[in-house]
Amino acid sequence: MEDSGLRCTPQRYAVMAFLMEHPGHPTATEIFEAVNRMDPRSSRATTYNNLRDLVQAGLVREVAVEGRAARFDARGKQHHHFICDRCGNVEDMEWYDIPKPTSGTLGKRTLRECELIFRGLCTKCSAQCRVG
Amino acid sequence: MEDSGLRCTPQRYAVMAFLMEHPGHPTATEIFEAVNRMDPRSSRATTYNNLRDLVQAGLVREVAVEGRAARFDARGKQHHHFICDRCGNVEDMEWYDIPKPTSGTLGKRTLRECELIFRGLCTKCSAQCRVG
DNA sequence: ATGTTACTTTAGACATAATCTAACTTTCAG
DNA sequence: CTGAAAGTTAGATTATGTCTAAAGTAACAT
DSSP: OOOSSOOOOHHHHHHHHHHHHOOSOOBHHHHHHHHHTSSSOOOHHHHHHHHHHHHHTTSEEEEOOTTSOOEEEEOOSOOEEEEETTTOOEEEEOOOOOOOOOHHHHTTOEEEEEEEEEEEEOHHHHHHHHHO | OOOSSOOOOHHHHHHHHHHHHOOSOOBHHHHHHHHHTSSSOOOHHHHHHHHHHHHHTTSEEEEOOTTSOOEEEEOOSOOEEEEETTTOOEEEEOOOOOOOOOHHHHTTOEEEEEEEEEEEEOHHHHHHHHHO
8 A cells, every 4th residue: 555665654544544534635734633633643743744755655645725724635536626716625626638738838847747726616605605 | 007996006016017027936925025125115914915915806826836835926928837846936838728627527616717737847957857 | 286085004913834853763674 | 573764753943924003195086
């Protein structure tokens, strides 16, 4: 499972397990608190360290959201992201292929991945705006 | 120019002017420091306030970058973004149309915009990696 | 021009997010 | 087992961004 050069410690396992069980893109703080509601305990620094390591190992993806704390998800199926302008929630969107840039546009850059981000109002906020 | 309900104050003008003259996606701190190297002076709070207002008015775009401070650009031509994994720099990429999601995928969400983000190594970091 | 008023600016305190430090503990290959 | 590299910890520190309350000013009507 974690044959990416990372040792399998209880704390690291807990972070990974939590992300796999909760597809809702939690923040680092939410992960830290959730993991610490049960054994094994984990300090804040460790939670951040492990998130960084898991992201580097390619097992977890970090999603930066404007004006808010970063969010994380376990890299399961490939997917795009929908970010709500109002509540900041991040939702998975079904994957579909995107045309890559031409090599002329790319120049001497090395392309690793292409990510599509949709913005607008999520289902809940959409409904509230119509009523409010 | 700023007929978006925003008053044209010297401080606000300075922020907008700086962004138009510097297409390199500066951070809020960089903007704050640059603006304050010359008149008119502007406090940190004002710089943040104005960035927020300009983003809300649609004149400036904010780009969240994983693990780093947010970056800003004046909304000129439509463009995509390339974010360097190593140095975090944000570069503009030539615009091209992206297929929108199907209404089934979208559900009851309200779509405002679609943003494409490329990740990898910028020209400079690409060269360094080959050498180092 | 002048007055009015809502919008802006300001300094500095406050809040939040994330990293660093240095001592201690654990994992795991051999 | 055992040792060394990797991981963990609490708490301080840095970085980033927001809030407050008082003072200032742009824009508009007169």
